[in-house]
Amino acid sequence: MIAAEDFKLGLYVHWPFCQKRCPYCDFNVHEVGPDDPTDHQRWASALVRELQHFAPLAQGRKLTSIFFGGGTPSLMQPETVAAVILAAQTEIGFRNDIEISLEANPTSTDADRFTGYRDAGVNRLSVGVQSLRDKALLALGRQHSVEEALSALDVARSVFDNISFDLMYARPRQTFKDWQNELAQALALKPNHISLYQLTIEPNTIFEQLTRKGLIQPKNEDDTADFYIATRQALEAAGYHGYEVSNHAPAPHLQSQHNSLYWRYQDYIGIGPGAHGRLTTGGAKVATRQHRAPTVWLDHVESDAGHATVTQDRLTPEDQLAEALPFGLRLSEGMPLSHYQALAQAPLNAAHLDTLEREGLLTTADAILKVTDEGRPVIDALARYLQS
Ligand SMILES: C[S@@+](CC[C@H](N)C(=O)[O-])C[C@H]1O[C@@H](n2cnc3c(N)ncnc32)[C@H](O)[C@@H]1O
Structure with a gap:
């Protein structure tokens, strides 16, 4: 039996809103459009309230990481991020070397908030670049160009010491040669960490419908495997160790502490719509899941209960x-x-x-x-x- 105090403890915060849903995405995401009507103060209070509900389950352990994921957390007002971080520090406490990451979309309006996130306590930014080809960004339904993504990365670099970005590859019309060039350009940007995901056609997405109609042709397994092997080799040659299937870092201290905690099956609290948590309590591992729908989640958290947990199961x-x-x-x-x-x-x-x-x-x-x-x-x- 592994004692609870041997585990690290993370906090995952789910922000469920995006300006527009990407056609490949099956995450718990709700479109808010360009005039995002979210009542940010209400959301900040609700996230803090749900965090207070979970805090006793930390049982004296201090947080080693926080991850703001989504959705698009860079739609959050910095004040909301600050309120959650402050509550986490007060209610649970931080280890000295805590990693606090936030997922950002690379548009200029998102980049305008980067300084605010740093001042709120965020010390690692994970930017959803997805591609360094304008045609591909268009096909992926992204709301930014390559130029905008590069300038968001520039802003990010001037504000944060620790930056990661995501790219998606093995895209339908992508050639092997062009991916090698794109990857070389990405590595020339010298990120502190890079996540490279093969495009997956997820059920119930627009990409799945387009695939069924024959309007897009996903790569076959052999091609995808070739892309994967070549990608890992190129990354290793550039000094980026593939410490996980899709994640690469040039040094151990730059590996994602928060995601490593999932892969090592350590504990985390999950707050926000649809968030999952895994907590060791009374010698058992408990899986928690919060209501997925933002309005239902908000109603439950604002009720006497103070949380929107739908299931809380002891795992065998x-x-x-x-x-x-x-x-x-x-x-x-x-x-x-x-x-x-x-x-x-x-x-x-x-x-x-x-x-x-x-x-x-x-x-x-x-x-x-x-x-x-x-x-x-x-x-x-x-x-x-x-x-x-
Ligand atoms: C929560 S999502 C994106 C967050 C951010 N709002 C954005 O759009 O960049 C996290 C990452 O998952 C990856 N991802 C999402 N759907 C995917 C799919 N169907 N196939 C491969 N990667 C996917 C993308 O690289 C994305 O950056």
């Missing part, structure tokens, strides 16, 4: 393993077998492990479960097989 050892194993295998550091055993309360299926090792998909050197380069594209299948 099998549940915990089913969550932790695919996450742990995503990390290049792997998952210690001791962590596996503590969660599963049982040893690994030795015969299945042996098969995967012989196939060259997994290794267990130094009692750490690690996927090989061959295993990385099929992590979810490996995790399912190990649990069967």
Whole structure:
């Protein structure tokens, strides 16, 4: 059993609004249009109230990271971000080296708020650049050009010491050569961290409808795998270690502390519409989920309850393993077998492990479960097989 105090503790804050939903996106997002009518003061109070509800579950642990995700958190007023950070500090407390990240869209109006976020306590900005090609940005339904994204990055760099950005690749009409050029341009910007996601066609998105009608042709598995391998190699050659399947950093201290906490299956509180949390309490891991719809969430938080938790489930050892194993295998550091055993309360299926090792998909050197380069594209299948 891993004692609660050995865990780090994060806070995830979900801001569910976007000016416009991107056609590939299946996140819990609600469009507000250019004249965003959000009552920011009301939202700030509600987020603080829900945070106060969860604070006792920290049980004396201090926060090691906060992540403002979305949606588009750079639509938040800096005062709202400041109110949440201050409440987190007062109600829970911070470790000295706390990482506080915020996801920003690279438009000029979002960039106008960067200084305010820094003054509120944010010390890491994650910018959704998505592509360095105007045609691709248009096809992705983005609300910014490459020029605007580059100037938002310039502003970001003048305000923050720690900047990451996201790109999406293996896009329908993208050529391998052009992606290599685009990637080289991205690396020339010398980000402190870079997330590179293969475009996924998610169910119930406009991209899925377009795919079904034959109006866009997603890349096939072989092409996607080629893009992936070449991308990882180019990043390693440029000094960016792929410490997770899609995430790369030039030094360990620049790896995302908050996201690493998910992959290592450590604890976090989740507030805001649709936010998830995982908290160890009374020796059990509890999964929390908040109401998804912004108005329902707001009503519940403003009621006597003071929170909008829809489900709060104690996870069985099998549940915990089913969550932790695919996450742990995503990390290049792997998952210690001791962590596996503590969660599963049982040893690994030795015969299945042996098969995967012989196939060259997994290794267990130094009692750490690690996927090989061959295993990385099929992590979810490996995790399912190990649990069967
Ligand atoms: C919450 S989203 C974006 C936040 C921010 N509002 C933005 O638009 O940049 C976080 C990241 O997930 C990635 N993402 C979202 N949907 C995706 C999809 N269908 N396929 C691949 N990556 C996706 C994008 O790179 C995005 O930056």
